[in-house]
Amino acid sequence: MQFKVLKTDPGSQARAGIMHTAHGVIKTPIFMPVGTQATVKAISPEDLQRLKAQIILGNTYHLYLRPGTDVIAHAGGLQKFSSWHKPILTDSGGYQVFSLSDLNKISEEGFAFQSHIDGSKHFFTPEKVVEIQRKLGSNIMMVLDECVPYPAEFRYVQKSNKITIGWAKRSLSTFANTECEHGFQQDIFAIVQGSTFPELRRECAQALVELDFPGYAIGGLSVGEPREEMYEITSVCTELLPKNKPRYLMGVGKPEDLLEGISRGIDMFDCILPTRNGRNGMAFTTFGPLSIKNARHRESLLPLDSACDCYTCQNFTRSYLRHLYNAHELLILKLLSYHNIHFYLRLMENARTAILNGNFSAWEKEFLEKYKNNDEIN
Amino acid sequence: MQFKVLKTDPGSQARAGIMHTAHGVIKTPIFMPVGTQATVKAISPEDLQRLKAQIILGNTYHLYLRPGTDVIAHAGGLQKFSSWHKPILTDSGGYQVFSLSDLNKISEEGFAFQSHIDGSKHFFTPEKVVEIQRKLGSNIMMVLDECVPYPAEFRYVQKSNKITIGWAKRSLSTFANTECEHGFQQDIFAIVQGSTFPELRRECAQALVELDFPGYAIGGLSVGEPREEMYEITSVCTELLPKNKPRYLMGVGKPEDLLEGISRGIDMFDCILPTRNGRNGMAFTTFGPLSIKNARHRESLLPLDSACDCYTCQNFTRSYLRHLYNAHELLILKLLSYHNIHFYLRLMENARTAILNGNFSAWEKEFLEKYKNNDEIN
Numbered sequence: 001m002q003f004k005v006l007k008t009d010p011g012s013q014a015r016a017g018i019m020h021t022a023h024g025v026i027k028t029p030i031f032m033p034v035g036t037q038a039t040v041k042a043i044s045p046e047d048l049q050r051l052k053a054q055i056i057l058g059n060t061y062h063l064y065l066r067p068g069t070d071v072i073a074h075a076g077g078l079q080k081f082s083s084w085h086k087p088i089l090t091d092s093g094g095y096q097v098f099s100l101s102d103l104n105k106i107s108e109e110g111f112a113f114q115s116h117i118d119g120s121k122h123f124f125t126p127e128k129v130v131e132i133q134r135k136l137g138s139n140i141m142m143v144l145d146e147c148v149p150y151p152a153e154f155r156y157v158q159k160s161n162k163i164t165i166g167w168a169k170r171s172l173s174t175f176a177n178t179e180c181e182h183g184f185q186q187d188i189f190a191i192v193q194g195s196t197f198p199e200l201r202r203e204c205a206q207a208l209v210e211l212d213f214p215g216y217a218i219g220g221l222s223v224g225e226p227r228e229e230m231y232e233i234t235s236v237c238t239e240l241l242p243k244n245k246p247r248y249l250m251g252v253g254k255p256e257d258l259l260e261g262i263s264r265g266i267d268m269f270d271c272i273l274p275t276r277n278g279r280n281g282m283a284f285t286t287f288g289p290l291s292i293k294n295a296r297h298r299e300s301l302l303p304l305d306s307a308c309d310c311y312t313c314q315n316f317t318r319s320y321l322r323h324l325y326n327a328h329e330l331l332i333l334k335l336l337s338y339h340n341i342h343f344y345l346r347l348m349e350n351a352r353t354a355i356l357n358g359n360f361s362a363w364e365k366e367f368l369e370k371y372k373n374n375d376e377i378n
Numbered sequence: 379m380q381f382k383v384l385k386t387d388p389g390s391q392a393r394a395g396i397m398h399t400a401h402g403v404i405k406t407p408i409f410m411p412v413g414t415q416a417t418v419k420a421i422s423p424e425d426l427q428r429l430k431a432q433i434i435l436g437n438t439y440h441l442y443l444r445p446g447t448d449v450i451a452h453a454g455g456l457q458k459f460s461s462w463h464k465p466i467l468t469d470s471g472g473y474q475v476f477s478l479s480d481l482n483k484i485s486e487e488g489f490a491f492q493s494h495i496d497g498s499k500h501f502f503t504p505e506k507v508v509e510i511q512r513k514l515g516s517n518i519m520m521v522l523d524e525c526v527p528y529p530a531e532f533r534y535v536q537k538s539n540k541i542t543i544g545w546a547k548r549s550l551s552t553f554a555n556t557e558c559e560h561g562f563q564q565d566i567f568a569i570v571q572g573s574t575f576p577e578l579r580r581e582c583a584q585a586l587v588e589l590d591f592p593g594y595a596i597g598g599l600s601v602g603e604p605r606e607e608m609y610e611i612t613s614v615c616t617e618l619l620p621k622n623k624p625r626y627l628m629g630v631g632k633p634e635d636l637l638e639g640i641s642r643g644i645d646m647f648d649c650i651l652p653t654r655n656g657r658n659g660m661a662f663t664t665f666g667p668l669s670i671k672n673a674r675h676r677e678s679l680l681p682l683d684s685a686c687d688c689y690t691c692q693n694f695t696r697s698y699l700r701h702l703y704n705a706h707e708l709l710i711l712k713l714l715s716y717h718n719i720h721f722y723l724r725l726m727e728n729a730r731t732a733i734l735n736g737n738f739s740a741w742e743k744e745f746l747e748k749y750k751n752n753d754e755i756n
Contacts, residue, residue: 038701042708045693067676067701074677075697083693298445299452315423315461319453323416323445330420330711 001140001187001214003246009360013238013265016355019246021087021139022184023079026054028246028267029351031258031344032089034275037062038072038082041275042333043341045084050311051341052349055139056084057270060132061093061100065115065122069135077137077182089270090138092129094145094191095219095251106146108163126167130174130188137182142217143171145191150224157195164193165207172211189215189248196229198236205240216241217248218266222257231260238265255284255347255371259364262351269348274340279333281325284343288371290378292336297322310342311335379518379565379592381624387738391616391643394733397624399465399517400562401457404432406624406645407729409636409722410467412653415440416450416460419653420711421719423462428689429719430727433517434462435648438510439471439478443493443500447513455515455560467648468516470507472523472569473597473629484524486541504545508552508566515560520595521549523569528602535573542571543585550589567593567626574607576614583618594619595626596644600635609638616643633662633725633749637742640729647726652718657711659703662721666749668756670714675700688720689713 002020009015017028033040033048035056040048048056058078063069075081078088097104097113104113110125126144133141145164148157168190180186190213194200208216218237221230234249241247248268249261258269274284283290285305292304297318304313304321312321312335324332347367354363380398387393395406411418411426413434418426426434436456441447453459456466475482475491482491488503504522511519523542526535546568558564568591572578586594596615599608612627619625626646627639636647652662661668663683670682675696682699683691690699690713702710725745732741 037705037707038698039707039709042712044689044709044712046689062705066705067697071677071697071701075679075695081695081698081701083698299449301453311422311424317453317459319445319449320416320459320461323449323459327415327440327444329415329417330708331417331422333708334420334422334712 001246003215003244005243007356007358009263009355010358011361012263013235014262014351014355014360015265015267016352017246017267021055021187023085023087023139024054026087027352029258029262029348030054030268031348032057032268032270033341033344034270034272035082035084035088037066038078040337040341041279042337043275045082047334047338048084051338051345053086053341053345055087055089058088058090058136058138059093059096060090060129060136060142061096063090063136064093064132065117069132073135073137073181077135079137087139089140090133090136090142091250092133092142092144092191093124095147097124098147098149106163108166110144126170127174130171131178134178134186135181137180137184137186139186140215141175141186141188143168143188143190145193145219147220147223148193148195150195150220152195154197154200157193157197157200161194161200161204164191165204168208168211168213172213187214189213189217189246191217191219191250192237192241193220195220196225196233198233201233201236202240205237209240209242213245215246215248217250219250221249222252227257230257231264234261234264234266241265255344256368258344258347259351259367262355263360263364274344275337278336278338278340281332281336283336284340285378286370288373288378292318292321292325292332294322304339305343308339308342310339312339312342379624381593381622383621385734385736387641387733388736389739390641391613392640392729392733392738393643393645394730395624395645399433399565401463401465401517402432404465405730407636407640407726408432408646409726410435410646410648411719411722412648412650413460413462413466415444416456418715418719419657420715421653423460425712425716426462429716429723431464431719431723433465433467436466436468436514436516437471437474438468438507438514438520439474441468441514442471442510443495447510451513451515451559455513457515465517467518468511468514468520469628470511470520470522470569471502473525475502476525476527484541486544488522504548505552508549509556512556512564513559515558515562515564517564518593519553519564519566521546521566521568523571523597525598525601526571526573528573528598530573532575532578535571535575535578539572539578539582542569543582546586546589546591550591565592567591567595567624569595569597569628570615570619571598573598574603574611576611579611579614580618583615587618587620591623593624593626595628597628599627600630605635608635609642612639612642612644619643633722634746636722636725637729637745640733641738641742652722653715656714656716656718659710659714661714662718663756664748666751666756670696670699670703670710672700682717683721686717686720688717690717690720
């Protein structure tokens, strides 16, 4: 993994970097739209191009179950299969086994679980999950881990850490002894677990750093713990993670969480919020969140966000968007998802510019002032 | 209504024409994608532009109920409201009152009906429906009519014809005494009814022709009658309708029906098939209809239609599209709807070229030979 930090903010841990993959360059900090089933919900690959998305997520658990690893391998990997020709990161499935599947059972060997689609029985080992991701051809693979629910007992997490660390070792060894089935370089990231116990986070991070992965993720956050605890644990981890490697905070979060993450040294984020909230009629705007269902928008000829230059804001009024939502029209799902992804990607772009200009904290303050005082306009 | 027939096919009644509206020119024969609620389902206005759609449909019944005529008038009319800046035709609501609403009751005065959304009570008169369409600002309005169900008694249709003709007169008079609320020229078409009785079709057509409307539609077909009867009644009507005015066959139909309609002198069509069938996993292709659900497409790296240059066919395999369909992903609704509208619009474009080249019948035969022999490929 070629990764370079170009500049670090003088007033925080925030950093601007650049990452090279076989399918292109990624400028960090970056937000990765979630394309669980080899598609970002309601958004086409050409929409993603126009949004200037640099990397999207896929999910090993979902893709293994449907359409099946062989179907994607036959197409030449995820990029060719989905016609998204830029970088893809695939999550390992650890989180999905824990949150979606029925009757999952963890042992040192791996995860036994039943498909959420048809109840069929499956077994994931760290080795198998690397092999699947070799076939999927994701640019960045994730190791299998146990995502510990919140709250958790100290002793349970201690035990779980051992499994997660052991699995990381086995993943790395499989990674070293296999090759991408599609002829390009792939990378693999480890995932720091340890729930909200700083010493267990440190223990896990240190063990994983010793294994010398190309990049590190922080998992098991944004699972119900208080926001402040999430921020604190993020710092606990980034303090120990190597400065010259990318850091990815998994499944986080709201715009303000992304900025907190950046200021604590995070480079990469993913979250379903922009698409899921979009499908539920909620838009992220410069002036705070906006619910398009609100009756006050009935005849409003304003765009969602007067400071936004996306396709949705340049072409449609709140009045029309509200109508689409109320009439259950499919177009609203695309238009709000599109705007929200645009909002997240521009937020990261602006944060990066601010870091490079050395004024991240001032920029962040200005952004949050507008974003938090939304009563008048939204 | 400025309309000119540029060429008539020597071997049939097929004609190529050009129509001028305040929002642009329409080259006929034309297919009009259906945008019932001020949006073509799953398709954005920029998609429609790229598809080279020339005119789309809206529906008075739906738009009057939701978002309400006032909301659209406030936005400056349907084009501004929906950000589709080309021509729009609005159906009058006669068909929807008959097919969608509860407890509808017809009298000489008009239609009493209950909303299919909330059960609220409404009354449509021919005058009111013209006034609504004045506010909506559609380029082509349709008169209120009674769409007679199939099969119908001769005497019922005879009585219904009187109502439909009387309503057409009142519509034209309201049209003459009102103006578009948005400052541009609108036109109004009459609708020939008469079920499958040739003499009642002739009676209705003659009465409406005497009223001298800018254009004529044939309604009440494709409601369950045998295909041959639909074709025959179309001919009965077009024989009587003025040669120098546009003719619109409402709600029809399959690709082969459109060609039959063209050869019988029809200039305009609308139908929900390309979008509805698309949402149900069915694609219209050069080589016949294709169901993307079919297991044979599991690993197929072919496009939907190897002779198609649309976005869907240029970028996605059957394998990927089948996966999206099976995984209930929203993107499939757009990709199949987009391809199907493309198919219908190119079909009309090619028919027009053939008419202008004087070889419509030969072209039609060639098209149908490919389209009807689809076992091998689809």
